[in-house]
Amino acid sequence: MYRRVSILLRKHFVSVLILCASIVIPFSAVKAADPAKGKQIFQQNCASCHNVHKKLTGPALAGVEGRWADKKLLHQWIHNSASVLASGDKYANDLFNEYNKTAMTAFPSLTNEDIDDILAFIKVEEAKPVGGTPKEGPATAGAKEQGSDNSLLFGIITLILAVVALILMQINSNLNKLAGDKEGHPTPEPIPFYKNKAYIALGILVLFMVGGYFTIQGAIGLGRQKDYMPEQPIFYSHKVHAGINQINCLYCHAGAEKSKHAMIPSENICMNCHKAIKEYSGPELFTAEGKKVDGTAEIAKLYDYVGWDAEKGKYTKPGRPIEWTKIHNLPDHVYFNHSQHVVAGKQQCQTCHGAITEMDEVHQFADLSMGWCINCHRTTKVQFADNNYYSIFEKLHQDIKDKKIDSVTVEMVGGTECQKCHY
The missing domain is CATH 1.20.5 (Single alpha-helices involved in coiled-coils or other helix-helix interfaces)
Incomplete structure (x- = not known):
């Protein structure tokens, strides 16, 4: 009898293991799209050409899924737009013609999951009025539910099933011992x-x-400072200056398109505006910890640094430099030239610095790792046509004429060679 029970339990044990696997594997394979991750990918790859609510270099992305007949086709378009155009898809070709036959940058390195994360982020942004907070409703609720991370739940389920499996193994071992003892085949005590x-x-x-x-x-990650956000001597909001007041980045960081360094603006540049603007009257300001900031008091700090008397309207004492804390740092052996990326590479500030126009306190958006830079070089296209400098690459010119390739990336002209960035 004990032998039968043992055999039956073994069969049940195998069934339980199969059941555990059938529960865990599908749950582990399916993961909800993550809008937070999608926002990061969007800012790294899409923000220079697209906005959710308005047209930039490319179309507004609100409702983008509904404009495509098939989601797989949308994935293919993002991976390689030329292949979709070649297939004769009407919407794709109409879009191509609408934007003066400017080909969309190919992103072969993005996975389908990455694209789904971007689409989830776009859905969240669709629910927001322009410049406002999310509207409450089914769309927002659905987006929040979609963006929830079930990793913890899967981990708990896996742990519970593992404990059940261990218990069943112990029961099976004990029953084997009982069955052996009953039939006169004593077995040692299970360990x-x-x-x-x-x-x-x-x-x-x-x-x-x-x-x-x-x-x-x-x-x-040693030495990397992603999300580094030091406290500065004066609370300076990029959201107020570059976002709300639309001050061009190059007005303050003039070196970004002229030299290796973007340049921290001098106090004189600040005073060009703040000789007249003595009080802050914009939206309320808060630090990352939620502490309210008095904007007018921060302007007074600037006056103290430069020696400006707001009442008399003149400089009354020697100024002293503002000791800003540098946020973005690269190793000494890495060469990076702002002007090369901004002028020749046509890169937007957001590519490396994130949604800078939405930041009250600036933080390091990207990890600035070699892999991060190389991935950008693999997908970023260069101005190859009608450029005499690149005439030395005759084979690539011929490949474009023969329609073997539709564009040339930085990687294809040596952009991933070590000496390109390292001394």
């Missing part, structure tokens, strides 16, 4: 799992793998 060498070895292996993973990640 508790916490004394079992196989379990101990497995536990050590798991700990070694987890520890190794976090050690490697820590070593890779």
